[in-house]
Amino acid sequence: MSKYYLNYLDELESEAIFILREVFAKFERPVILFSGGKDSILVTHLAKKAFHPAKLPFELLHVDTGHNFPETIEFRDTLVNHLDAQLIVGSVQKSIDEGRVAEEKGKNATRNALQITTLLDTIEEYKIDCAIGGARRDEEKSRAKERFFSHRDEFGQWDPKNQRPELWNMFNGKHFEGEHFRAFPISNWTEMDVWHYLLREKIELPSLYFAHEREVVWRNDSWIPNSKFLKLNDKDVIQKKRIRFRTLGDITITGGIESDADTIEKIAAEVAAMRQTERGNRADDKRSETAMEDRKREGYF
């Protein structure tokens, strides 16, 4: 075989860097949506590469539900410091206090959907015209239809039936004032690709991804961490388990799996043998068959 070909990880990396540079060139104030999860850490890492030796030209935007894993916040602050980057925090608690949104009621109440309002308010307040996200098409069926450059109308809404065709590697980021874009540079990566790349590049991750002892309760077929934000009911039994998280989100809805994988190598091996998708442990996606599509239409990540 000719030596002039890239292996799949290099090709995916090159594609992501190309897209990040297009975002930089085409928008006035692009930000990276930073959740502290592995995908947003990866996007930040790729962005740093794309502009090396110049400084990261994007601010980071964190939508803070107030229901955080303390480890995530600590990791976020260390990384921001290390990159010498600017951090914008959109606070869901503030949106609640200001009466922009109301807490959900009922036993499965979460702040997941409330993030939409906080995100859109923050985008408007800072006049952000492109929010770069770490969503991948393999994650979920409505995300399989996403564009690299995805248009949002003045209400922040996604119209999946009316998306702009995206051909070759030409991206149309044109928009009217008040509208914005979401850009997804790692659209074509799968969960396995992400782990293989994190392993190869030796990228640091929050400790939550690695197996550790934690107090948990069994809900919706996964281990939900016990925290001061969790509303316990009579049936909940708090147990101690050795678990790790496949995705990170709001602490009240992010389920862990039992695991002994405490290095990225072991995680990659475990993921390869996995028979459940990573979002299978996310209660937010289990509400209905089109839960993600419905939230995305409203302006979700």
Place this chain on the structure above:
Amino acid sequence: MKLENSQLLRFTTAGSVDDGKSTLIGRLLYDSKSIFEDQLSAIEKTSIRKGHEGLDLALFTDGLRDEREQGITIDVAYRYFATPKRKFIIADTPGHIQYTRNMVTGASTANAAIILIDARNGVVEQTKRHSFIASLLQISHVLVCINKMDLVDYSEEAFNNIVAQYESLSSKMLIKDVRYIPISALNGDNVVNRSTNMDWYMGAPLLHELETLHISSDLNKVDARFPVQTVLRPQREGYLDYRGYAGRIASGIFRPNDEITVLPSGFSSRIKSIDTEKGSLEEAFAPMSVSITLEDDIDISRGDMIVRAKNRPESTQDIEVMLCWLNDAPARSRTKYSILHTSNEQKAMIKEIVYKVDINSFDRNTEDKSLNMNDICRAKIRTTKPLMIDAYRDNRVTGSIILVDDATNETVAAGMIITQ
């Protein structure tokens, strides 16, 4: 899974549920163990609720609420799977004529196309349409899967007849590599595993073909082209004099010390270094994203192109393209559109529609000068400033354009450049 040296293969499929396209994709994903239990159980539940017999794999390939309700594919959906040999991205597109634009979109990034033919019906209108698009978008490899062989008693004669039909069709088109595989997606014959029902077939199953198609020679390694995306000027200690031109190599190979020309200015210089975050490179080739520094201080910005001094693209304001119209609103004559070509953006006007192509019969129509959604035509375009172009046949990156309507900001057309 050892994947360190494996390549990425992007392929496209087109068709409606009836052709067994969804079943075929479902089969590839299922047999390569790329469907997860929670996805499977969600599909099982829906299949039962809708009263389908058995597992309806079409539900797996359709994503949006409307598509699931209507049981059709509308938009392009991307699917991923891997085998120990390769990683695959499927651009799954609808097959109906009213979604031509979506087929074109899916085909634009594909290395290979799967064309499904129902063994009972042979080559039909849809086969011609899909093949025409594969040829128009210059997909190098076409895998013709003659499906539902179980319904024609796995007959070699039926297979050979269809191969002959397709040969006469493909001889009119520009497809470099065509292969034929008799399959039954439903039963799994020759999809992932070799069929025991067709001993007369000497070729390999579909997945094996996908795993071994030779794609590294499909990239253009001759014409060195580097469209500049942005300029890196780090305002920090140790890099104050650094001026790097960031971009992704469109084609060809670049090395330090190469004599280059910057277009459109025409200034010449030499490559000083080719940098990445991991360090400088001895050579770089498509599709690598790098940053290039030059020996001389030249004014270069986004939209410019760095090329080898002795191998230049054509610089012109008049381009001829095969144009596919993608928008509800028909093309307007004497209207300026934005034209996007690599990192360059100018204004352009459609000067003439030379002919329209009927993509079912391949007939050319020189009378009809309207251009509506899904229409494909040959057109002459005039731009406000020169573009640095190559023929699409030689170079997918520097040979393609899109048009954007400034009134709506929508992408309204995609064009493949023809040069004489």
